[in-house]
Amino acid sequence: MTREPLIRLDGVQKIYHTRERDILAVSDVTMDVEEGEFVSLVGPSGCGKSTILKILADLIPSDSGTVQIGSADAPFDPSRDIGMVFQQALLLKWRRIIDNVLLPAEIIGLPMKESRERAYDLLSMVGLKGFEDRYPYELSGGMQQRAAIARALIHDPKLILMDEPFGALDALTREKMNLEILRIWEASNKTILFVTHSIQEAVFLGSHCAVLTAGPARMADYFKVDVPYPRKLSMKAQDSFGAYTQRIYSLLDLEDSSAATPQG
Numbered sequence: 001m002t003r004e005p006l007i008r009l010d011g012v013q014k015i016y017h018t019r020e021r022d023i024l025a026v027s028d029v030t031m032d033v034e035e036g037e038f039v040s041l042v043g044p045s046g047c048g049k050s051t052i053l054k055i056l057a058d059l060i061p062s063d064s065g066t067v068q069i070g071s072a073d074a075p076f077d078p079s080r081d082i083g084m085v086f087q088q089a090l091l092l093k094w095r096r097i098i099d100n101v102l103l104p105a106e107i108i109g110l111p112m113k114e115s116r117e118r119a120y121d122l123l124s125m126v127g128l129k130g131f132e133d134r135y136p137y138e139l140s141g142g143m144q145q146r147a148a149i150a151r152a153l154i155h156d157p158k159l160i161l162m163d164e165p166f167g168a169l170d171a172l173t174r175e176k177m178n179l180e181i182l183r184i185w186e187a188s189n190k191t192i193l194f195v196t197h198s199i200q201e202a203v204f205l206g207s208h209c210a211v212l213t214a215g216p217a218r219m220a221d222y223f224k225v226d227v228p229y230p231r232k233l234s235m236k237a238q239d240s241f242g243a244y245t246q247r248i249y250s251l252l253d254l255e256d257s258s259a260a261t262p263q264g
């Protein structure tokens, strides 16, 4: 028996209606995401990446096509089963780190004793053991983003949506966080959809890559990245890795499209 995908998008389209004009933000996005996958959504600014995450989070409706998350056997409730991480950590500056991590649990109304224990475990998992009682201003940008990741995991969601989570970090911290997020993904067994502008980051992290193009917004490709985990930064120098980044450069018209590309 084949397992149903966690997410099934089929012909999804989104048009924003403004006073001046209609904006085709997403045109015909089709993809299946199996539980436990790490899917990178890569593309230029304005190609509709955030719009896709908003549709998945049930924050906005799509205009046509099918959006299915979960199944009759495994129902999915966006308010409980999704954790979100944004470009900015968005921690409440008057709350200690532990209390920031506990915020979604408080909002949903989860039992506090168990949640507090889980928050300590998560902060340890993201490398913030010993920083539980600090305030956000006492942490670096990378540490704040780790706290935001712990907060996204506190209610044990099935799906993590990450919108350019490392976009505001310096290059070295970003590479370190790339390794961290893979470690957290492997330890937590979650399904992750990860939006990025960085082609290198998309390939390095993803078990699959969805490539979106702007003008008009459309899904140009969806392929499996056949590079084994655990991934190491040195893998970026491998031919197979380069072939995947080349494939995306070609799709985005950033490179000579005659270069060889792997089949996914």
Ligand SMILES: Nc1ncnc2c1ncn2[C@@H]1O[C@H](COP(=O)(O)OP(=O)(O)OP(=O)(O)O)[C@@H](O)[C@H]1O
Pocket (backbone or CB within 6 Å): 016, 017, 018, 023, 024, 025, 043, 044, 045, 046, 047, 048, 049, 050, 051, 052, 197
């Ligand atoms: N609420 C809105 N009303 C009108 N247009 C919108 C709205 N939100 C997004 N858009 C437009 O839809 C298109 C896709 O936007 P979206 O934010 O999804 O792109 P993106 O790929 O996430 O961009 P970026 O990488 O710059 O964050 C853009 O042209 C944007 O201007």
